[in-house]
Amino acid sequence: MTAPEATSSETPDNPVAPDHSVAIIGAGFGGLTMALELRRLGIEDFVIYDRLDGVGGTWRSNVYPGVGVDTPAHLYQYRDHMNPNWSRLFPKGPEVLAYIERVYQENNLLPHVRPNCEVQSRSWDDEHKLWKLRIDDRWVTARFVISAIGPLPEIKPPDLEGLDDYRGTVLQPASWDTSVDLTGKRVAVIGTGASAVQIIPEIAPAVGQLTVYQRTPIWVTPKWDPAMPPWLNELFRRVPRVQRLLHESLDSMYSLTVMWVLHYQRTPRIGRMVTQWLDEFYRREIPNDELRAKLLPTYTFPCKPVSPTNAYLQTFLRDNVDLTTDSIERITENGIRTVDGTEREIDVLVLATGFRLYYDPQIYRDRPVTGRDGFDMAEFLEKQRTSTYHGYSVPGMPNSFTMFGDYGWTGGTYHIAAEVAATHIGRVLAEAERRDAIDVEVRQAAAEEWTAKTAALTPNSLFEGGTCDSTNTQYINHHGQSVFYRPVRTRRARADAQSFPLGDYIFAGR
Structure with a gap:
C-alpha cells in the first residue's frame, strides 16, 4: 500500500485542479466495492483513505475471540469474485479478512489505498468546485468524495458512571x-x-x-456450521456456476426474510x-x-x-x-x-x-462535514427527517455520495447493498465525466419524491407498528423512522440503480 502523500500543511491553497478526482473514505467492503466499480468504468484517478493500517475495515479492527460472520460465507462475498475455498459455512474473521485482501490484490487496488489516514473533516469549496479533506495535519482535495464507512461506523461510548x-x-x-x-x-x-x-x-x-x-x-437462532468438504470446494473451483447459483439462492432466501419483516x-x-x-x-x-x-x-x-x-x-x-x-x-x-x-x-x-449508526449526528460532530451554503451534516441528521435520493445523495452536498444511507440495506449482505450503491454512484460519475461536469448535486424535488415513495412502502413493516419502540433497535432512527431497510427486492434495487433518471441530478460545467 502506498504511504500517505505529502500535501499542504496547515491551510489548503485551494488549487483549481484537485489532488484526486475521487476520494473514497474507508477501505472495507464498501470502499472495495466502489473501487471495483470505478475500475470497471475506467476511472483510475481515485484514492482510498482509511484510518487503520491496512484494508478490511471491520474485519481488520475486530479481532476479538470468536469473531466471525453471521451470514453463510457463500453469500458473504461478491458475485464476481467468488471464493471456492471457504473452510466452513460460517468462517471466522481472519478468513474473511484474507478474502478482502485477496480481492484488493488481485484487482491491483492496493496502490490506491492510503492507510493510517483518518479524514477528520471535509468541506465543500464552492469557488473551485471541490472538497477539502483534512487528514491529520495536512489537507488534500478531491473533486468527488464517497463515504464508504458502512452502517456501523463508530464504537458507541458507554454511558457508565465511574x-x-x-x-x-x-x-x-x-x-x-x-x-x-x-x-x-x-x-x-x-x-x-x-x-x-x-x-x-x-x-x-x-x-x-x-x-x-x-x-x-x-434473540439467537440455531446455527448449522459444517466444515466444507474438499470435494465441494473442488466442485466450486471447477464449476464456478454452481457456487454462483448457491449465492443467488441464499440471497433470495435472505431477501425473502427481509421482505417478510417489511x-x-x-x-x-x-x-x-x-x-x-x-x-x-x-x-x-x-x-x-x-x-x-x-x-x-x-x-x-x-x-x-x-x-x-x-x-x-x-x-x-x-x-x-x-x-x-x-x-x-x-x-x-x-x-x-x-x-x-x-x-x-x-x-x-x-x-x-454497540456502535453508533450511520445516522447518528455525533459522527459528524466529531468529524465535521460542511456542504454548500453552510449545509451542516450533523445538524441535518439531528433536526431533519430523512430526505435522500436512493440513500446515496443529499441535497446541499454536491459531488458527495455515501455507500450506505437511509433505506440502504438491500439483499442478504452488505456486499449486495454496496454493489447497488456503487452502480448508482458510478452512473453519476460516468455521466459527470461525459459532460465534463465539476458540480453535481441531486435535485431537492427528486430527493423528496423518492423518499416519500419509498416510505409509503413500509406501513406494514414490523417497525411501523410500535412493537419495537422500546428495544432501542438500530432499525429505527432518532426521528422514529424505520429507514434501515430498502423495502424492495434485490432485483428491483439493482434495476433501479441501473435505470434511475440521470436528470434527477444537476450537472454543471466549468
Whole structure:
C-alpha cells in the first residue's frame, strides 16, 4: 500500500485542479466495492483513505475471540469474485479478512489505498468546485468524495458512571488487545449484542469467573456450521456456476426474510409460528425456568439483529458464568456496583455496548462535514427527517455520495447493498465525466419524491407498528423512522440503480 502523500500543511491553497478526482473514505467492503466499480468504468484517478493500517475495515479492527460472520460465507462475498475455498459455512474473521485482501490484490487496488489516514473533516469549496479533506495535519482535495464507512461506523461510548475510575483492564470488541491473557481472570462483559454473543462462549472456558451484565436479551437462532468438504470446494473451483447459483439462492432466501419483516403486519401468523419455534429452542437449551426467563426476549422477533449460535445460551449453564439483569449504578475502581448495592470485583472489563449508526449526528460532530451554503451534516441528521435520493445523495452536498444511507440495506449482505450503491454512484460519475461536469448535486424535488415513495412502502413493516419502540433497535432512527431497510427486492434495487433518471441530478460545467 502506498504511504500517505505529502500535501499542504496547515491551510489548503485551494488549487483549481484537485489532488484526486475521487476520494473514497474507508477501505472495507464498501470502499472495495466502489473501487471495483470505478475500475470497471475506467476511472483510475481515485484514492482510498482509511484510518487503520491496512484494508478490511471491520474485519481488520475486530479481532476479538470468536469473531466471525453471521451470514453463510457463500453469500458473504461478491458475485464476481467468488471464493471456492471457504473452510466452513460460517468462517471466522481472519478468513474473511484474507478474502478482502485477496480481492484488493488481485484487482491491483492496493496502490490506491492510503492507510493510517483518518479524514477528520471535509468541506465543500464552492469557488473551485471541490472538497477539502483534512487528514491529520495536512489537507488534500478531491473533486468527488464517497463515504464508504458502512452502517456501523463508530464504537458507541458507554454511558457508565465511574468508568474512568476503573483500574483494571478494559477491552472493546472493535479494539481488542490480543496480548491480554484472560486465563483464570475475573471478567465482566457489559452488553449482549452480536459481538458479545460471539465473545462470551469463546472466553468462558478459560476465565476464572465471567459475569454478563444484560440490559436487553437477544434473540439467537440455531446455527448449522459444517466444515466444507474438499470435494465441494473442488466442485466450486471447477464449476464456478454452481457456487454462483448457491449465492443467488441464499440471497433470495435472505431477501425473502427481509421482505417478510417489511410486511410483517400482513402475515401475523408467520410471526407467531416463528416465535413459538424459538420459544421451544430456548426451552431446550435452558431447562432452568428462572434463567430462561432472563434470557428470553419479550420483544417481537426480530426487532433487533439476530445472531445464529449453538453455544451462547448453554454458556450460562456453566458454574463459572453468572447473568445479572440488575441495572449498573456505577463502575468502581475495582469492579461494578449494581443498583441493588452489590459490588463485584473484576480483573477485566469488556465493553460490548454497540456502535453508533450511520445516522447518528455525533459522527459528524466529531468529524465535521460542511456542504454548500453552510449545509451542516450533523445538524441535518439531528433536526431533519430523512430526505435522500436512493440513500446515496443529499441535497446541499454536491459531488458527495455515501455507500450506505437511509433505506440502504438491500439483499442478504452488505456486499449486495454496496454493489447497488456503487452502480448508482458510478452512473453519476460516468455521466459527470461525459459532460465534463465539476458540480453535481441531486435535485431537492427528486430527493423528496423518492423518499416519500419509498416510505409509503413500509406501513406494514414490523417497525411501523410500535412493537419495537422500546428495544432501542438500530432499525429505527432518532426521528422514529424505520429507514434501515430498502423495502424492495434485490432485483428491483439493482434495476433501479441501473435505470434511475440521470436528470434527477444537476450537472454543471466549468
